[in-house]
Amino acid sequence: DAMVIQNPRYQVTQFGKPVTLSCSQTLNHNVMYWYQQKSSQAPKLLFHYYDKDFNNEADTPDNFQSRRPNTSFCFLDIRSPGLGDAAMYLCATTQSYSNQPQHFGDGTRLSIL
Amino acid sequence: AQSVSQHNHHVILSEAASLELGCNYSYGGTVNLFWYVQYPGQHLQLLLKYFSGDPLVKGIKGFEAEFIKSKFSFNLRKPSVQWSDTAEYFCAVSSSGSARQLTFGSGTQLTVLP
Numbered sequence: 332d333a334m335v336i337q338n339p340r341y342q343v344t345q346f347g348k349p350v351t352l353s354c355s356q357t358l359n360h361n362v363m364y365w366y367q368q369k370s371s372q373a374p375k376l377l378f379h380y381y382d383k384d385f386n387n388e389a390d391t392p393d394n395f396q397s398r399r400p401n402t403s404f405c406f407l408d409i410r411s412p413g414l415g416d417a418a419m420y421l422c423a424t425t426q427s428y429s430n431q432p433q434h435f436g437d438g439t440r441l442s443i444l
Numbered sequence: 445a446q447s448v449s450q451h452n453h454h455v456i457l458s459e460a461a462s463l464e465l466g467c468n469y470s471y472g473g474t475v476n477l478f479w480y481v482q483y484p485g486q487h488l489q490l491l492l493k494y495f496s497g498d499p500l501v502k503g504i505k506g507f508e509a510e511f512i513k514s515k516f517s518f519n520l521r522k523p524s525v526q527w528s529d530t531a532e533y534f535c536a537v538s539s540s541g542s543a544r545q546l547t548f549g550s551g552t553q554l555t556v557l558p
Contacts, residue, residue, distance in 0.1 A: 335487070364546075373448070373534070373548035374488075421488070432478060433546060435488035 334358050337422050337436035344412055345444050352407040352439045354422030363405040364433065365397060366421040374421055380405060381428070409441075417443045446471035448537050450549035457525055458557050465520040465552050467509075467535035477518040478536040478546075479509055488534065494518065505529070527558045 336355045344350040354363065361382050366374040378387045380399045394416070396408040409416055419440050423433040447470045457463060469475065479491040492503025499511040509520045518535060535549040 371453070371550065373550045375548075376545065423488075432490045432493055435480075437485075437487040 335422055335424055335434050335436035337420075337439050339439060340437060341440050341442070343442045343444060346414065347411050350409050350412055350441065352409075352420050352441070354405045354407070354436055355403050356422075356424045356434075357403070358424055358426075358434060359402060360424035360426045360434070361402065362425045362427060363399060364421075364423040364425075365395075365405070365407050366423065368419040368421055368438070370418075377407070412441070412443050414443050417441055446475070446537055446539065446545070446547045448535050448547050448549035450533075450535055450552050452552045453550070454553045454555070456555045456557065459527055460524050461556075463520070463522040463525045463529075463554070465533055465535075465554070467518045467520065467549060468516050469518065469535075469537045469547075470516065471537060471539065473539055476538045477509075477511060478538075479503065479507070479518075479520050480534045480536060480548075481531050482534065482551075483531045491520070491533070525554075525556050527556050530554060530556045 334357050338353045364379040365377045367377055368374040376388050377391045394410050398406045419438045421438045422436040425431055425433045449468045451466045477494040480488045481491045482488050491507050492501050494501045494511045502508045507522050509518055511518050532551045532553050534551045536546050538546045
């Protein structure tokens with residue numbers, strides 16, 4: 332009964348080779364978030380979508396892009412991954428900008444060779 | 445900007461010991477406070493939340509947390525831990541009325557020895 336599904340669980344890519352991470356949800360929530368979590372650090376918000384409106388955090392590198400083709404899916408594209416981009420990437424959803432908590436997926440662990 | 449501090453990086457306890465994990469936040473306005481738990485190999489799950497009202501909040505699995513506004517704290521407690529509580533615990537804060545910015549602490553790894 333997974334509600335926020337991230338694929339793949341583990342992704343390995345080469346330095347500089349574009350990579351796409353996927354997130355889908357069955358909750359019909361209109362807000363979807365992408366976080367980056369490096370080892371022993373707090374999850375850090377990269378950006379989020381409210382419906383089709385994209386909201387980028389000020390310190391998110393240009394190397395990170397996102398797409399949301401419909402309510403259920405959201406993608407994280409890393410155009411030219413560097414060694415410093417190795418991390419766990421978390422997707423989360425919530426219903427509007429309410430006080431309701433965010434629901435998280437299992438994450439995708441990205442390794443860079 | 446808001447920030448969250450979790451001072452204990454790794455806590456090791458024996459079963460049946462009492463637990464208290466510290467969380468302090470920095471934000472000038474009204475906040476919503478959360479504790480999330482991440483069991484090994486699993487996703488982040490909500491343990492409990494505080495929006496308003498009674499500052500003592502009870503969550504799942506016997507956990508509770510107390511919001512002390514004067515201390516900007518939201519410490520997590522459990523009177524008697526079990527081996528199955530071994531996990532990473534994250535405190536998080538968002539500004540009241542908005543879920544746009546959820547700021548996490550760096551997490552506390554709890555290991556409970558059988």
